[in-house]
Structures are given as structure tokens and as C-alpha cells.
Amino acid sequence: MGFSFNQRFDQHGTWRRSFAHQLELLGQWMGAHELMDATLQERLQRLEQQVRSDKVTVAFVGEFSRGKSELINAIFFAGYGRRIMPASAGRTTMCPCELSYESGMEACLRLLPIETRRQAFGVAEWRLKPGSWVRLPLNMDDPEQIAKTLEQVTEMRSVPVAEARALGLATDAADDAASVPDANGMVQVPKWRHAIINLPHPLLKQGLVVLDTPGLNAVGAEPELTINLIPQAHAVVFMLGLDTGVTRSDLTIWRDHLGAAEDALDARLVVLNKIDTLWDQLNTPEEVQAQIERQRRASADSLGVALDQVVAVSAQKGLLAKIRCDDELLQASGLPQLEVLLGTGIMGRRQAILRATVANGVQSLQNEIQRVLGFRRRDLDEQMLELRSLRGKNTAVIDAMRGRIEVEQQEFEASAIKIQAVRAVHMKMLRDLYQRLGPRGLRVHLAELAEALQGAGLKLGVRKAYDDSFDRLRHAMEAAQATGAEIQAMLGGTFRQLNTDYGFSLQVAPAPSLASCTHEITAIEQRHLQYVGMANRLRLAQPEHAQRVLHALSVRLRSVFEAAANELEQWSNVATAQLDAQLRERRSSFVRRIEAVNRIHDAASGLMERIAEIEDAERRLNELEQRLLEFTAQLVPQAPADDGMAAPDMAPTQPQSLIRLATA
Ligand SMILES: Nc1nc2c(ncn2[C@@H]2O[C@H](COP(=O)(O)OP(=O)(O)O)[C@@H](O)[C@H]2O)c(=O)[nH]1
Ligand SMILES: [Mg+2]
CATH class of the missing domain: 3.40.50.300 (P-loop containing nucleotide triphosphate hydrolases)
Known part of the structure; x- marks a missing residue:
């Protein structure tokens, strides 16, 4: 037994409300434990929006x-x-x-x-x-x-034939969809x-x-x-x-x-x-x-x-x-059967897609937070080692350690300058990418098509113009994909270096695949060729109609290009935010370490105090991680009970008695 469309939609609504609520709690919790930064905030919002405005x-x-x-x-x-x-x-x-x-x-x-x-x-x-x-x-x-x-x-309205034509509505008697003019030459239009x-x-x-x-x-x-x-x-x-x-x-x-x-x-x-x-x-x-x-x-x-x-x-x-x-x-x-097909079949699939997308989003959010927690843990471990080595040592050794930390800090700051340079290159590549995927870039790709569609007596060259333009669009998408790979290689190199030099745990995910966008372009093309190839040739001969077609087409394509740009942007933001987070953590870690050494220098009890503090901080980190896992487990949605089952048998077996009843 499946759910009707209305039931299915209701369940979905309930899930969405509780998801939004959980997400809000997670956000507050992250804020309270210094786990929030601008990118994570944006991702939380995006997830929330995705689910709310679906x-x-x-x-x-x-x-x-x-x-x-x-x-x-x-x-x-x-x-x-x-x-x-x-x-x-x-x-x-x-x-x-x-x-x-x-x-x-x-x-x-x-x-x-x-x-x-x-x-x-x-x-x-x-x-x-x-x-x-x-x-x-x-x-x-x-x-x-x-x-x-x-x-x-x-x-409906009655208008002269000329006006109906000006509105681009069918008036040609050869077009059997046209309304026939009356004795006064008027036709009915909506x-x-x-x-x-x-x-x-x-x-x-x-x-x-x-x-x-x-x-x-x-x-x-x-x-x-x-x-x-x-x-x-x-x-x-x-x-x-x-x-x-x-x-x-x-x-x-x-x-x-x-x-x-x-x-x-x-x-x-x-x-x-x-x-x-x-x-x-x-x-x-x-x-x-x-x-x-x-x-x-x-x-x-x-x-x-x-x-x-x-x-x-x-x-x-x-x-x-x-x-x-x-x-x-x-x-x-037969209505209930139709409603089940719509609900369990079509809506069920659609909602499963949304749930899967959201589950992915939550998972990567969890990974990001765990990465920060892991980095903090490692930093604490190192501090602990450092402090243990100081046990029973005299002030000269302690001073030497302070000197070492300060040198380390200076080296680190010097490399931050190199990082800025890499970042500038990264930004430039991104800007080029967005430019190519933006409305202006798209206009360039569609220029030939626009010309062919609008030109007088055009129709013969149109097919070729279509082929060329769509090839170009796919090409643009492939080029964007290649740039994504280049950015990944570049960041990957920098990150590996930083990981070796400073014990960072940076990682760049592969650039998002734009295959679905390329696929979408092909789907738009196919649909479109069908549209221009069939009965609509006649209409296309009217410049206003051709203009409308071109317009609708560019609106549709723009949204595909925008989606690709957004994907890339998200991905790149995640990578740079990671870097920022670890740089920030490392800076404050230097400050804490120097502070600790100073305390140990000033008082014999300082060392034991600091060790106890670090143990405490490690305990708290474990608690945070535990809580994080609880949050995300709650966020990743459970599918309704009948998901994964085959669509119900829809043979319209209306009970004979009912038909009898209805006909009586
Ligand atoms: N006998 C019968 N007539 C129907 C049924 N559904 C719609 N109609 C009639 O068909 C005509 C067109 O219905 P309408 O919903 O306006 O069609 P639409 O133009 O496709 O939206 C109306 O007169 C309806 O009353 C049906 O299930 N049985
Ligand atoms: Mg209707």
C-alpha cells in the first residue's frame, strides 16, 4: 500500500519543518563552541533554504x-x-x-x-x-x-485579425489551431x-x-x-x-x-x-x-x-x-490509484532526491567540523608533548623553548605571505571562470543562434546554427570543468606543502562534476530541436516568435550556467575556508603556547596547571565530537516506511460491484 500524493506531501512537510529546527539548533551550538565561520554559516543557510524553499x-x-x-x-x-x-x-x-x-x-x-x-x-x-x-x-x-x-x-476578447497577428497568436487558416475570423474580420483571443x-x-x-x-x-x-x-x-x-x-x-x-x-x-x-x-x-x-x-x-x-x-x-x-x-x-x-502513483511514484522519487542531496550536505558539513576538531586535537597533543618535555627542567631550558616557539611563529607568518600570493592566483582563475559562465559569456555563445533566428528568411541555416551554438555551450561547460581541475591541482600542491611544513590537515575535494549541466544542455537542445523541427516552423517565420523562443532559451540556459558557477563557487569556498580556519587556529595556538611557557617560567605550579587545562580541553573536544555526531544523525533524514518498494501494482482493477453501483 502506498501513500497518496497528499499524504506524501504532508509527511514531507513535517520532515522539512523538523529539519529546519534541528539545523537551527546545530547553528546555535556551533556558534557557542567557536565552530562557526562565514562559509559554514553560508552552508547551513543553503541547506536550510534548500529544504525550506523546495x-x-x-x-x-x-x-x-x-x-x-x-x-x-x-x-x-x-x-x-x-x-x-x-x-x-x-x-x-x-x-x-x-x-x-x-x-x-x-x-x-x-x-x-x-x-x-x-x-x-x-x-x-x-x-x-x-x-x-x-x-x-x-x-x-x-x-x-x-x-x-x-x-x-x-x-476571451474579440480583436481584429491584424491585432491577433501582432500579438503572435495563430490566425493563419492553414494552421488548424487558429480561430476563424467572423464576418467582421474579428477573431477571439484569450x-x-x-x-x-x-x-x-x-x-x-x-x-x-x-x-x-x-x-x-x-x-x-x-x-x-x-x-x-x-x-x-x-x-x-x-x-x-x-x-x-x-x-x-x-x-x-x-x-x-x-x-x-x-x-x-x-x-x-x-x-x-x-x-x-x-x-x-x-x-x-x-x-x-x-x-x-x-x-x-x-x-x-x-x-x-x-x-x-x-x-x-x-x-x-x-x-x-x-x-x-x-x-x-x-x-x-480510479482517483485514489492515480493519487498513489503520483505520491509514491513521482513525488516519492523527487523527495528521495532532495533527501539524498541534503544527506550529502549534512555529511560534508560534519566532515568540515570534524576536520576543525581534529586539527584542534592535534594541536593540543603537540602542546602536551612540549610541556611534558619541560617537567623538572630549569629556567634556561624554558627560555630556550620560548625562543624556539617565537622563531617558529615568525617562520609561519613569513609563509602566510606566500599563501596570499597563491590565493590571488586562485581568485583570478575563479573570476575568469565566473565571467565565462555568467550572462555575458552566455550571450557570446548564443550570438550566432540569435542572428540566425532573427535574420530574415532564415530558416535553412537554423539547424546548423543550433548545432554550433549548443556545441559551443557544451564546450564552455567542459572548459569550466578543466579550470576546476586546474584550481584543484594548484590548491592541492599548496595544501600538501602546508601539511608537511606545519602539520596542517588540509585537503581539496575534487572539483564538482559539471556533467549534469552538460547533460542538461543536451536535453535542452534535443527538446528544442524537436520544437523547431515540427509544426512550429511556421510560427518561427515570425520574428516576434523567434525572439520569444530565443528569449525563453536563454533564460533556461542561464539557470544551468548559474548552477554550474554556484557549484564551483561553493566548492572553492570550502577549500579556502579550511585554510583560513587552520591559519587562524595556528595563530592563536602560538599565542597560547607562549603564554603557557611564560606562566611556567613564573611559577613552579604553572606546568601542572597547564597540563590539567589541556587534558580538560581534550575531554571537551571529545564531548563536542560526540554531540556533533548526534546532531548529524538526527539531521540525516529517515525515508518513509514504504520507500524502496516497487510502485504499487496499478492495474485498474475496479471492483465490479463498484462499477455496478456507480452506474445504478
Ligand atoms: N463525463 C466526464 N466529463 C468530464 C470529466 N472531467 C471533465 N469533464 C468535462 O470535460 C469538460 C472539460 O473539462 P476541463 O477540466 O475544463 O478540461 P481542460 O480544458 O482539460 O481543463 C468539462 O465540461 C468537464 O465537465 C470526467 O471525468 N467525466
Ligand atoms: Mg482547463
């Missing part, structure tokens, strides 16, 4: 009228006791709708007017301009008011370009983002959806209607907008909706079941997915059943 996006994609909005209502919003997203006959979602929750903002619907398409900005930029959005408040105590307000997302629904729903508050999309026509017009939003969703639910089967436009969306990227197939579910249309009195439950099975198989075949990735449901009956608390109808609707 968003999980589920996108519902498919041709209009397949029941996407109804399914969203059924899975997430049945608790409101009514339909929240508009999904009744003749009321179709006309713009992409994002349901999410931003704390500190009142519940509201924000709408971006379609006219913003006249400008080259993508939705991502418009997000930064809150003034451009129409904002309508939602009254959380009044589901009627919420539903009524959300009907805005179905609004009133809004994008909607963001800010709702303090428990799941949304915990970081769930639901993306409801309109049909093919609107998806095709907004490359940002295909290039950014849908590929970045953690799960994609592709909707089909049992009443229509797999149509040509269903296939177009599947192929051109979801792409057949192998690794993404895992995070994809196909929902065959409206099975209730078969529940009539004339068919026996066995016949109904057989027909559903046939359609599942046919859908799986036409889309090229495994049969168990196709789930048959009735969103409408599922919603109704939840509202009426009718468990038998709910089972018959």
Missing part, C-alpha cells in the same frame, strides 16, 4: 477539454466542497494557470494581460513587474467567490496571457506548485511553457479523454511540447479521463472494464509509454465522490 511542480498538460482543470479540482481542491478551477462545459482555461502560495501575500488571482505579448519579454520578466498584473483578491471564507473570480482565466493563483492551501503552503495549461493553441504560442515551465516540472500529468481517444492534436502536444526525452518519461503519467462515459446500463461491468483496458493499451502504444503509466480515471466522479464522501464512487473513479 518547490515541487506538477504540470497538467493536454489538449483542451480533456479534464485537466477538473482533475486538479478533484485531487487538490475537493476540500472546498465545490469546483474551484473553472471546468464545466463551455468554460475552458484559456491561459496557463499557476497555483502556488507565496507567504506574506494575500490570497489573490494575478492576471497578465495578453497585450504584454506585444513586447519581447517573457512571463519570467513580467513576474518582476507586479504593476503589470491585474490583481483580484480571493476570499478564503467564500469558495463561491473564489470560483467566480477564477472564471477570469476562461475570458484575454490573459498567464495567471498566478496565490492560495493558502495546505499543500501549496508546503511548496507544491500546480501548473494548469490550456490546449495546444495556447501552448504553441508561448515557447516559455515548452522550453522552461513544463520541462522544469517535477511531474507531468498528460491528459487524454476516453471519449476522444488519442487525436492528432493530442499527439502533437505529446511530441512537440513534452518531447520524448528518455529520462523524463519516468516523471510522466498519462491519464485517460472520463471513464464514467462508459458507465451505462447497457454494458456489463466486464464489458466496461474490457473497453477501458483496450483504450489504455491503445493510448500506451500510440504514445510509446509503458502500460502501467496510463491510468484510467473519472475526474468528475472523483470530485463528486470526495465532496459527497462517497467512498464507493471514489474507488470506482
Whole structure:
């Protein structure tokens, strides 16, 4: 038995809260024991942020009228006791709708007017301009008011053909997605370009983002959806209607907008909706079941997915059943099975990834702190040896020792200057690296593509420009990787020297692998080639559309490059922070040693006192280490009980009696 999506998400939320709390305690503890420095602080914050702001996006994609909005209502919003997203006959979602929750903002619907398409900005930029959005408040105590307000997302406007063209919306009769002009030469276009629904729903508050999309026509017009939003969703639910089967436009969306990227197939579910249309009195439950099975198989075949990735449901009956608390109808609707697949399968995997990342972060944090503790311990050991050698010695010997320590200290300070020089080279290499991975570097790599896409009558050279540009991008990533290796070699050499000369325990980890970034670039390329290679050629002939495509593409790539730069930066910071920490510890150790020798010089009891102090300090170090291990053991998350189990058997074995009941 697996968990439903909602349960899974709830458990995850609980874990995240307790993690954040534990992390805070750890931070306080580190501060109290002088184990905190700027880099460790930053890493703690990053871990905390990673867990707190972890968003999980589920996108519902498919041709209009397949029941996407109804399914969203059924899975997430049945608790409101009514339909929240508009999904009744003749009321179709006309713009992409994002349901999410931003704390500190009142519940509201924000709408971006379609006219913003006249400008080259993508939705991502418009997000930064809150003034451009129409904002309508939602009254959380009044589901009627919420539903009524959300009907805005179905609004259309009548505009002259020329204006629709200027907005980059399909008007060409050859394009079968276009709306046909009426007698006055007017066409219907969506009133809004994008909607963001800010709702303090428990799941949304915990970081769930639901993306409801309109049909093919609107998806095709907004490359940002295909290039950014849908590929970045953690799960994609592709909707089909049992009443229509797999149509040509269903296939177009599947192929051109979801792409057949192998690794993404895992995070994809196909929902065959409206099975209730078969529940009539004339068919026996066995016949109904057989027909559903046939359609599942046919859908799986036409889309090229495994049969168990196709789930048959009735969103409408599922919603109704939840509202009426009718468990038998709910089972018959197939909704619970779908929810388990989404929860245990897709979300479970996604959360396992986050937990693994966090476990890694905690482990390396622990290593860093242990390194500091180890260094302190070694320093104490050496002091102890030094002091024991002084037992029963006269003041001349003690003076000689002070002299030795002072010489050692001077030599050490002299080498600190050399260290500065190495550091300067390191910084320069890093700066070059960031420059190449930054927005300006990216623009250079994309210049050829931009030219080809924007040039008049371009389309022939475009494929080559794509190939070249993406090769260049991959190259840039490989070059960054090579620089990382160079930095590692250089720091490694310096660190080894310091370890030998001063008994440091410095170590540079290998530079982080950027293979996943290179892989991501290839995935973006594949998806993109698919996009430009198919039905979208026509659209690409319009310069505004080409501009939008380029724009969406660079936004997506920028985030990949940024991620690579961040990884490298983190890694390099850890290495230099280690060095700083050990330099600092060593400096104060010199001061303590000289102080101790002075005390021993002044009073016979000084030596025994100092030895006792050091023994005490060693005991405390052991306690600290023990406590550290306790903290990290608590932080490394335990997976929920059913992890690692195979996804539950999803064959839609709806009990015959239930179908009978539902059809009665
Ligand atoms: N019979 C039946 N109709 C459904 C079901 N789900 C949705 N519908 C209807 O199909 C139409 C389109 O639904 P909607 O959710 O708006 O589709 P969307 O355009 O994909 O979001 C509406 O009239 C819904 O009432 C279902 O499970 N069974
Ligand atoms: Mg809809």
C-alpha cells in the first residue's frame, strides 16, 4: 500500500519543518563552541533554504477539454466542497494557470494581460513587474467567490485579425489551431496571457506548485511553457479523454511540447479521463472494464509509454465522490490509484532526491567540523608533548623553548605571505571562470543562434546554427570543468606543502562534476530541436516568435550556467575556508603556547596547571565530537516506511460491484 500524493506531501512537510529546527539548533551550538565561520554559516543557510524553499511542480498538460482543470479540482481542491478551477462545459482555461502560495501575500488571482505579448519579454520578466498584473483578491471564507473570480482565466476578447497577428497568436487558416475570423474580420483571443493563483492551501503552503495549461493553441504560442515551465516540472500529468481517444492534436502536444526525452518519461503519467462515459446500463461491468483496458493499451502504444503509466480515471466522479464522501464512487473513479502513483511514484522519487542531496550536505558539513576538531586535537597533543618535555627542567631550558616557539611563529607568518600570493592566483582563475559562465559569456555563445533566428528568411541555416551554438555551450561547460581541475591541482600542491611544513590537515575535494549541466544542455537542445523541427516552423517565420523562443532559451540556459558557477563557487569556498580556519587556529595556538611557557617560567605550579587545562580541553573536544555526531544523525533524514518498494501494482482493477453501483 502506498501513500497518496497528499499524504506524501504532508509527511514531507513535517520532515522539512523538523529539519529546519534541528539545523537551527546545530547553528546555535556551533556558534557557542567557536565552530562557526562565514562559509559554514553560508552552508547551513543553503541547506536550510534548500529544504525550506523546495518547490515541487506538477504540470497538467493536454489538449483542451480533456479534464485537466477538473482533475486538479478533484485531487487538490475537493476540500472546498465545490469546483474551484473553472471546468464545466463551455468554460475552458484559456491561459496557463499557476497555483502556488507565496507567504506574506494575500490570497489573490494575478492576471497578465495578453497585450504584454506585444513586447519581447517573457512571463519570467513580467513576474518582476507586479504593476503589470491585474490583481483580484480571493476570499478564503467564500469558495463561491473564489470560483467566480477564477472564471477570469476562461475570458476571451474579440480583436481584429491584424491585432491577433501582432500579438503572435495563430490566425493563419492553414494552421488548424487558429480561430476563424467572423464576418467582421474579428477573431477571439484569450484575454490573459498567464495567471498566478496565490492560495493558502495546505499543500501549496508546503511548496507544491500546480501548473494548469490550456490546449495546444495556447501552448504553441508561448515557447516559455515548452522550453522552461513544463520541462522544469517535477511531474507531468498528460491528459487524454476516453471519449476522444488519442487525436492528432493530442499527439502533437505529446511530441512537440513534452518531447520524448528518455529520462523524463519516468516523471510522466498519462491519464485517460472520463471513464464514467462508459458507465451505462447497457454494458456489463466486464464489458466496461474490457473497453477501458483496450483504450489504455491503445493510448500506451500510440504514445510509446509503458502500460502501467496510463491510468484510467473519472475526474468528475472523483470530485463528486470526495465532496459527497462517497467512498464507493471514489474507488470506482480510479482517483485514489492515480493519487498513489503520483505520491509514491513521482513525488516519492523527487523527495528521495532532495533527501539524498541534503544527506550529502549534512555529511560534508560534519566532515568540515570534524576536520576543525581534529586539527584542534592535534594541536593540543603537540602542546602536551612540549610541556611534558619541560617537567623538572630549569629556567634556561624554558627560555630556550620560548625562543624556539617565537622563531617558529615568525617562520609561519613569513609563509602566510606566500599563501596570499597563491590565493590571488586562485581568485583570478575563479573570476575568469565566473565571467565565462555568467550572462555575458552566455550571450557570446548564443550570438550566432540569435542572428540566425532573427535574420530574415532564415530558416535553412537554423539547424546548423543550433548545432554550433549548443556545441559551443557544451564546450564552455567542459572548459569550466578543466579550470576546476586546474584550481584543484594548484590548491592541492599548496595544501600538501602546508601539511608537511606545519602539520596542517588540509585537503581539496575534487572539483564538482559539471556533467549534469552538460547533460542538461543536451536535453535542452534535443527538446528544442524537436520544437523547431515540427509544426512550429511556421510560427518561427515570425520574428516576434523567434525572439520569444530565443528569449525563453536563454533564460533556461542561464539557470544551468548559474548552477554550474554556484557549484564551483561553493566548492572553492570550502577549500579556502579550511585554510583560513587552520591559519587562524595556528595563530592563536602560538599565542597560547607562549603564554603557557611564560606562566611556567613564573611559577613552579604553572606546568601542572597547564597540563590539567589541556587534558580538560581534550575531554571537551571529545564531548563536542560526540554531540556533533548526534546532531548529524538526527539531521540525516529517515525515508518513509514504504520507500524502496516497487510502485504499487496499478492495474485498474475496479471492483465490479463498484462499477455496478456507480452506474445504478
Ligand atoms: N463525463 C466526464 N466529463 C468530464 C470529466 N472531467 C471533465 N469533464 C468535462 O470535460 C469538460 C472539460 O473539462 P476541463 O477540466 O475544463 O478540461 P481542460 O480544458 O482539460 O481543463 C468539462 O465540461 C468537464 O465537465 C470526467 O471525468 N467525466
Ligand atoms: Mg482547463
